[in-house]
Amino acid sequence: MSAPQIWIGFPLLLSAILFVLRKQTGVVWIIAIASNILFALLAFFLPAGRPVDLGLFLLPIEDSLVVLGRRFILDGGDRQFLGLIFALGAFWFGGGRVVQANRNFVPLGMTVMALLAAALAVEPFLYAALLVEMAVLVSVPILSPPGQPVKQGLFRFLIFQTLAMPFILIAGWAAGAVEANPAAPHLLQQAVVLLALGFAFWLAVFPFYNWMPLLVSQTNPFVASFIVLTLNTLVFLLSLDFLDAFSWLRSSDLLYPALRLVGTLMVVTAGIWTVFQQDLTRVLAYTLIMENGFSLLALSLNNYVGFQIFASMFLARWITIALFSLSLTILAQKTTPDIQGLQGFLYRMPLASLSLLGGLLGMGGAPLLAVFPLRLFLLENLSSASLAYAIWPIIGMACILIFGLRVLVSLVESDQKTRRAEETRSQAFFLTGGLLFVFMLGIFPRWFLPSFQKLLETFAQLK
Amino acid sequence: MIFQRFSVIAAAIIVVCCLFLLVSRNWRQSILAFAVLYIGVFWLTALVWPVGLAVVKLVVGWMAGAVLGATIQTETSPFQHVELRPVQIFRLTAGAVVIVLVFALESALLEWIAIDPVVLWGAMVLIGMGVLQLGIMTNPFNLFVGLLILLAGFETIYAVLESSVLVAGLLAVVNLGLALTGAYLISSQAGEETA
Numbered sequence: 001m002s003a004p005q006i007w008i009g010f011p012l013l014l015s016a017i018l019f020v021l022r023k024q025t026g027v028v029w030i031i032a033i034a035s036n037i038l039f040a041l042l043a044f045f046l047p048a049g050r051p052v053d054l055g056l057f058l059l060p061i062e063d064s065l066v067v068l069g070r071r072f073i074l075d076g077g078d079r080q081f082l083g084l085i086f087a088l089g090a091f092w093f094g095g096g097r098v099v100q101a102n103r104n105f106v107p108l109g110m111t112v113m114a115l116l117a118a119a120l121a122v123e124p125f126l127y128a129a130l131l132v133e134m135a136v137l138v139s140v141p142i143l144s145p146p147g148q149p150v151k152q153g154l155f156r157f158l159i160f161q162t163l164a165m166p167f168i169l170i171a172g173w174a175a176g177a178v179e180a181n182p183a184a185p186h187l188l189q190q191a192v193v194l195l196a197l198g199f200a201f202w203l204a205v206f207p208f209y210n211w212m213p214l215l216v217s218q219t220n221p222f223v224a225s226f227i228v229l230t231l232n233t234l235v236f237l238l239s240l241d242f243l244d245a246f247s248w249l250r251s252s253d254l255l256y257p258a259l260r261l262v263g264t265l266m267v268v269t270a271g272i273w274t275v276f277q278q279d280l281t282r283v284l285a286y287t288l289i290m291e292n293g294f295s296l297l298a299l300s301l302n303n304y305v306g307f308q309i310f311a312s313m314f315l316a317r318w319i320t321i322a323l324f325s326l327s328l329t330i331l332a333q334k335t336t337p338d339i340q341g342l343q344g345f346l347y348r349m350p351l352a353s354l355s356l357l358g359g360l361l362g363m364g365g366a367p368l369l370a371v372f373p374l375r376l377f378l379l380e381n382l383s384s385a386s387l388a389y390a391i392w393p394i395i396g397m398a399c400i401l402i403f404g405l406r407v408l409v410s411l412v413e414s415d416q417k418t419r420r421a422e423e424t425r426s427q428a429f430f431l432t433g434g435l436l437f438v439f440m441l442g443i444f445p446r447w448f449l450p451s452f453q454k455l456l457e458t459f460a461q462l463k
Numbered sequence: 464m465i466f467q468r469f470s471v472i473a474a475a476i477i478v479v480c481c482l483f484l485l486v487s488r489n490w491r492q493s494i495l496a497f498a499v500l501y502i503g504v505f506w507l508t509a510l511v512w513p514v515g516l517a518v519v520k521l522v523v524g525w526m527a528g529a530v531l532g533a534t535i536q537t538e539t540s541p542f543q544h545v546e547l548r549p550v551q552i553f554r555l556t557a558g559a560v561v562i563v564l565v566f567a568l569e570s571a572l573l574e575w576i577a578i579d580p581v582v583l584w585g586a587m588v589l590i591g592m593g594v595l596q597l598g599i600m601t602n603p604f605n606l607f608v609g610l611l612i613l614l615a616g617f618e619t620i621y622a623v624l625e626s627s628v629l630v631a632g633l634l635a636v637v638n639l640g641l642a643l644t645g646a647y648l649i650s651s652q653a654g655e656e657t658a
Contacts, residue, residue: 137640162614
């Protein structure tokens, strides 16, 4: 038995079984949630690098598995991340049932997660680009279920994500060449340009992010945000792999100012576009872009604190976006998801409305919510370099908060103030759980985040 | 070796097929051109890889073409709309611009990636034509053909840099996956139009 078999092989096998059973949505739902919780618990509690004592005998669990001459390694440092991914997978697949996501969501979503784990594990890590592309292809039937019109956003998503793969693969070759011949400036230039373009396509970096609002507004927002978040999280981890592996990249004079500039542009432009929106699904996309911008800003600090903030952001982002997209999709089942359509919904669907506000304001960095402590810490560190680096992101965040206030006014505004609660029990369960966790993470960040920073143990050079 | 001596023919095949794909109004002819194009891709790859391994590119390309072709229903073909001659002339001109651009950039590109000029030239034409298809075409068939052409161009360059069997296999899976995804979306679109 090996770790890749547990977190890659079994989820792939399970996704095939769930695909066969996909018409029995109830069964699929229960199996998916139970299995994701099991995978998460195994990731958190299974000891790495030593056999497991099963009472009667010792079960050896290897960290690596060799496939066609290449190694897949999931060691101790990866376990925290796997645990988080599968725990949130349980929440996301459970939420999928609540928002009546299409039948492909759970089985193919499990495949995406298994491919994500494979991309995390594969050595050399450059091959991860191919696995990411496979995950993108698998995600197409989730985003565009059979019988529904195919929209432009999906094509753009597919094109941009596919364009990234060649750039990353060739950048990998160029990076290797730079390591071998550090005195050649043209190789360095070539590697940096290719790498920058590849990651820009993958992460919807400014100015390549126009596909994201289209995709999220034209598909199920809950499903789209799951796919985008999953892929982005993996790509960010790959960026750490690159930084860890190549000393010339870590010591580059250009990299960190460029990350700071692009990150700031993403945060500011996403914030400004948000203010002018009516459609909340587009706002959800802009908050995803803004979060990517903040991750780049965290990387731009170029110190261990920056990497710690970067790693901690994953958890806060996942739970806040999950809450935002879940509540938005639930509300979208009853009304058009725009400012006009949401009028008076605080009295009809109070829990969904509060969750929407929690998610939206949380992404704007409002105090007491999950993202706030990390944003504060990040801005403090940015301001120590220069005050301007902190002021621009604050403008972006303020734009989101202003939009949040517009939504609040719309939710409260109603002629009929008879109170009802139209959410179903399962919707109420997931919304309450998400809302509580967002507050818990915001008020007691030290309960959750330090353990999550163990993720950085895998990257020996990022100290 | 025969592939090396007549490698210019491979580049010529690629240019002709790419231009034909830009202006074609008949899906059967387009699929045929797509299949012939992969002979050019195979030829260029065979210059740097063993023929046995390079054949993978040919087989995968043909399979991708077959998958895309099998999805098109004649009555809902994306080519049924009559395209005007000026549109074709525009596309042909744009294609010619791409070819000239690749000619112009060839020496600069050779400084970046020092490989056989014919391989680089053929690959860059494929990439340029793929980007052009993605930029000016709107129907799913052409978009996926554009993506596959673009990837074929990249793979031709990458074959010089990396000869791992695992990479060849994974790229084959990506190509077939792309074709299957294209087939899925084309059939979804067609179903929606006939409904």
